[in-house]
Amino acid sequence: MKGSKPAIRLTSLSAFFLLSGMSSAYAGGFQLFEQNISSLGNAYAGTAAVAQDASTAFYNPAGLTLLRSPEIDASASYIDLDIDAHVKSATSNSLIGLLLGAPPVPVLGNDKVSAGSRNIVPALNAAFPQCHRFAFGMSISSPYGLNTHYDGSSKVKYLATWSKVSTIDVGPSAALQLTPQFSVGAGIDIQYLKANLYQKIPVGETLPAIVGGPFPDGEITNRAKDKNGWGWNAGALYQFNCGTRVGVDYRSRVHHHLEGNVDLTLPEPLSSTNGFLTSSVTLPDTANLSFYSDINCRWALLGSVNWTHWSLLDQVVLNYSGPIIESIEQADLTLAFRDTYRVALGANYAATCRWKFRAGVAYDESPVKNSHTRTFRLPDDTRYWAAVGVQYKISECLLLDAGYSHLFVRDTTAHQAKASELASGAELFTDVLADFNSEVNQVGLQLSWRIL
Numbered sequence: 001m002k003g004s005k006p007a008i009r010l011t012s013l014s015a016f017f018l019l020s021g022m023s024s025a026y027a028g029g030f031q032l033f034e035q036n037i038s039s040l041g042n043a044y045a046g047t048a049a050v051a052q053d054a055s056t057a058f059y060n061p062a063g064l065t066l067l068r069s070p071e072i073d074a075s076a077s078y079i080d081l082d083i084d085a086h087v088k089s090a091t092s093n094s095l096i097g098l099l100l101g102a103p104p105v106p107v108l109g110n111d112k113v114s115a116g117s118r119n120i121v122p123a124l125n126a127a128f129p130q131c132h133r134f135a136f137g138m139s140i141s142s143p144y145g146l147n148t149h150y151d152g153s154s155k156v157k158y159l160a161t162w163s164k165v166s167t168i169d170v171g172p173s174a175a176l177q178l179t180p181q182f183s184v185g186a187g188i189d190i191q192y193l194k195a196n197l198y199q200k201i202p203v204g205e206t207l208p209a210i211v212g213g214p215f216p217d218g219e220i221t222n223r224a225k226d227k228n229g230w231g232w233n234a235g236a237l238y239q240f241n242c243g244t245r246v247g248v249d250y251r252s253r254v255h256h257h258l259e260g261n262v263d264l265t266l267p268e269p270l271s272s273t274n275g276f277l278t279s280s281v282t283l284p285d286t287a288n289l290s291f292y293s294d295i296n297c298r299w300a301l302l303g304s305v306n307w308t309h310w311s312l313l314d315q316v317v318l319n320y321s322g323p324i325i326e327s328i329e330q331a332d333l334t335l336a337f338r339d340t341y342r343v344a345l346g347a348n349y350a351a352t353c354r355w356k357f358r359a360g361v362a363y364d365e366s367p368v369k370n371s372h373t374r375t376f377r378l379p380d381d382t383r384y385w386a387a388v389g390v391q392y393k394i395s396e397c398l399l400l401d402a403g404y405s406h407l408f409v410r411d412t413t414a415h416q417a418k419a420s421e422l423a424s425g426a427e428l429f430t431d432v433l434a435d436f437n438s439e440v441n442q443v444g445l446q447l448s449w450r451i452l
Helices: 004-019 061-066 095-100
Strands: 072-091 113-116 117-130 134-141 143-150 162-177 183-199 218-241 246-252 254-264 274-285 286-294 299-308 314-322 328-336 341-349 354-362 382-391 397-411 414-420 427-450
Touching: 061 134, 061 162, 061 183, 061 218, 072 143, 113 246, 117 143, 134 246, 134 354, 183 254, 183 274, 218 274, 354 397
Parallel strands: none
Antiparallel strands: 072 113, 072 117, 072 427, 117 134, 134 162, 143 162, 162 183, 183 218, 218 246, 218 254, 246 286, 254 274, 274 314, 286 299, 299 341, 314 328, 341 354, 354 382, 382 397, 397 427, 414 427
């Protein structure tokens, strides 16, 4: 195909600039659907069946056989996460308090806190069909992400301050049309994961001057990454007629071995220390069943049911080595997730040959079981999507998509009681109860270039 080699070079160059500034966001547990913007206006309904552009390389590679020319799509989603919390109670003991035998006391700090963030999630997709029966594809995206940040003076500071998880997934794929109605596709996922988990350490800010207090808080920072996560995906697409099709896609779990550094910073008279950390995290496998149907020349309906194997994430353990094990040998984050479903419905209206309008709604389950398993790093709950979008056909080669969605998140409560065992055998204990009110707004743009 003419233009394929320049297109591949452009894909590589664009990927570098897009992903060099990638920031992650929280959605659906910490799963991200924003691998394109053309589906944002439908609340990501029908993604495994619509096969409307090169982003099908991610959602269902079998759909690549429906494209009739090479295509490159570049998109970016701006996600505004608003999380407000009211802390109803917070108690903790302290490092020096443990030495003195002091009981847990109320935590000092702000009881009205925010953990929101603003993030940009880019994606790049490419498709290279060959002879209408065989096709190659490539997707570069961020399928999982988390970014929450509490002020260091909040009452939740001993459970979390900054939590960030970001992924980059590079996914080459191929598809084959077995019959005029039936296509299959498969690909591999080469995944990079980076995590930062910060929190304050209670040293003795409530201790009186008679024992040398008050003592300012310490801080523990965990930074780790893995460049070698591997997975695979496979899909199938069946067309009942030229306007109705059903697609199914499965993406495997990806196991990550994380390595990094940990720093424990403490005020005098205690000594600061550092060391190394290792951990293992398995990101869940997913399945997507979708349909797409042209009702007439103007209207189309779309739908999806998504399943995510979140129960794989029960507990994340950080194992420490080096000098820090004189103070603490490991830390853990208990998630106790459950498997979830997401149901989405959408509609398209082709007003003219250039303008297409989209709308969609979705019900998105949270993997969090209850208030006692909800962590302050991820104060998640079930959400409801309402979305609209528009596509403008600039020319035969260029299409511009825009979309907006609002996520209504149920008000929720988190009651986290956490005990951390020190190398000395003593336990740091923190108990926090808070009510959360959250919402998410996202808007995005996508430019599609069909290489005719």
